[in-house]
Amino acid sequence: MYGFKRTDYDKKVYEEELFDFLPDKIVDTHTHVFLPEHRIEKKGGKNSWTNYVYDECSIEDLEQTYLDMYPGKKTIPVIFGTPSGHVPESNAYISKVGKEKGYPTLFMNRFIDSAEFVEEQVIKGGFQGLKPYLNSCNPAVKGSDAEIFDFLPEEHLKVCDKHGWKVVLHISKDDRLKNPTNIKQLIEIEQKYPNVKLIVAHIGRAYSPEDLGDALETLQKNTKNMMFDFCANTFSYAIEKCIDLMGSKRVLFGTDMPISKMRMYRISENGNYINVVPRGMYGDVTGDIHMRETDEKNVTNFTYETLRAFKKAAINLGLTKEDIDNIMWKNATELYGIKF
Numbered sequence: 001m002y003g004f005k006r007t008d009y010d011k012k013v014y015e016e017e018l019f020d021f022l023p024d025k026i027v028d029t030h031t032h033v034f035l036p037e038h039r040i041e042k043k044g045g046k047n048s049w050t051n052y053v054y055d056e057c058s059i060e061d062l063e064q065t066y067l068d069m070y071p072g073k074k075t076i077p078v079i080f081g082t083p084s085g086h087v088p089e090s091n092a093y094i095s096k097v098g099k100e101k102g103y104p105t106l107f108m109n110r111f112i113d114s115a116e117f118v119e120e121q122v123i124k125g126g127f128q129g130l131k132p133y134l135n136s137c138n139p140a141v142k143g144s145d146a147e148i149f150d151f152l153p154e155e156h157l158k159v160c161d162k163h164g165w166k167v168v169l170h171i172s173k174d175d176r177l178k179n180p181t182n183i184k185q186l187i188e189i190e191q192k193y194p195n196v197k198l199i200v201a202h203i204g205r206a207y208s209p210e211d212l213g214d215a216l217e218t219l220q221k222n223t224k225n226m227m228f229d230f231c232a233n234t235f236s237y238a239i240e241k242c243i244d245l246m247g248s249k250r251v252l253f254g255t256d257m258p259i260s261k262m263r264m265y266r267i268s269e270n271g272n273y274i275n276v277v278p279r280g281m282y283g284d285v286t287g288d289i290h291m292r293e294t295d296e297k298n299v300t301n302f303t304y305e306t307l308r309a310f311k312k313a314a315i316n317l318g319l320t321k322e323d324i325d326n327i328m329w330k331n332a333t334e335l336y337g338i339k340f
Helices: 008-018 059-069 087-101 115-125 154-163 180-192 215-222 236-246 302-317 321-336
Strands: 025-032 074-080 166-169 197-200 227-229 265-269 272-278 291-294
Touching: 008 302, 025 321, 059 074, 074 087, 087 115, 115 154, 154 166, 154 180, 180 197, 180 215, 215 236, 227 236, 236 302, 302 321
Parallel strands: 025 074, 166 197, 197 227, 272 291
Antiparallel strands: 265 272
8 A cells, every 4th residue: 555545533533632742743763664576475374464464665655654644744764674575675775765865774684694794784875773683583593582682693783882873673582571581681782882872662562561571660770871662562551651761762753664554453462462453454364363353443553553552651641742752753863863
């Protein structure tokens, strides 16, 4: 789908719930931009729902989507490629369109890449840092078992520390943010590589109450600099707790486009998050533990659901306009050197 076709219900949600809440400027710090030929088709299995939702997202598609989704707002993205595909070709496209459009870009590194190669490619391509991903982890381990250093090698971190680069990190493990190894290694990165600007994506994939534990409290006590984005996270309590503990200067907005075009709302059952989607919209999803169909007519999109969750957190915390501006655009402009 090119751009985004809003329903009457989408318009109602945006106009009545979100328009006045959102600032006029938005930075989307977490977007995947790629062409169909960059993808590797993968469908089926118990945890593959993202592959049902999109097949491409050119830079033109992304820009049109912002115009459709956020009428009256100015949006600038931070872009990187698709991890479910051909990484070198995807990185090359990101470098090209990033330079053409003036958007900040991140390089998808692979475990097999030498530190010298990563350094050369980031500098040559005009990237501002790395977007490591489980798809390109140590081939000796399974993605769900991978530790952070299995897809973000310390040799790569040394290069990032040398240059003060950003790293947007999607952590692994089935127990997500609360996993003790994840917590230990996140703290280790901050302490060993103080110049790395680390952003923990999706609030560490804390999508259900069971994913949190006391991870945020531990990270708050032991870190000062790492940031968190709440992209593709509709769990309002996780957003609220993250902002409450870390403060509004350490939290970023992001969408995970094009996944966030998805029509859905999210529930949690026994520690498992479930995307509730219109029946038949995404084909046969019976094999996916994170998908469930509904016959409800009024189902909006993932982006609006994420913003609804943020608004709820903001109200509960009594956030000021400055706090909301920080999270929605100011922090990102300072981090990436963005000018509106």
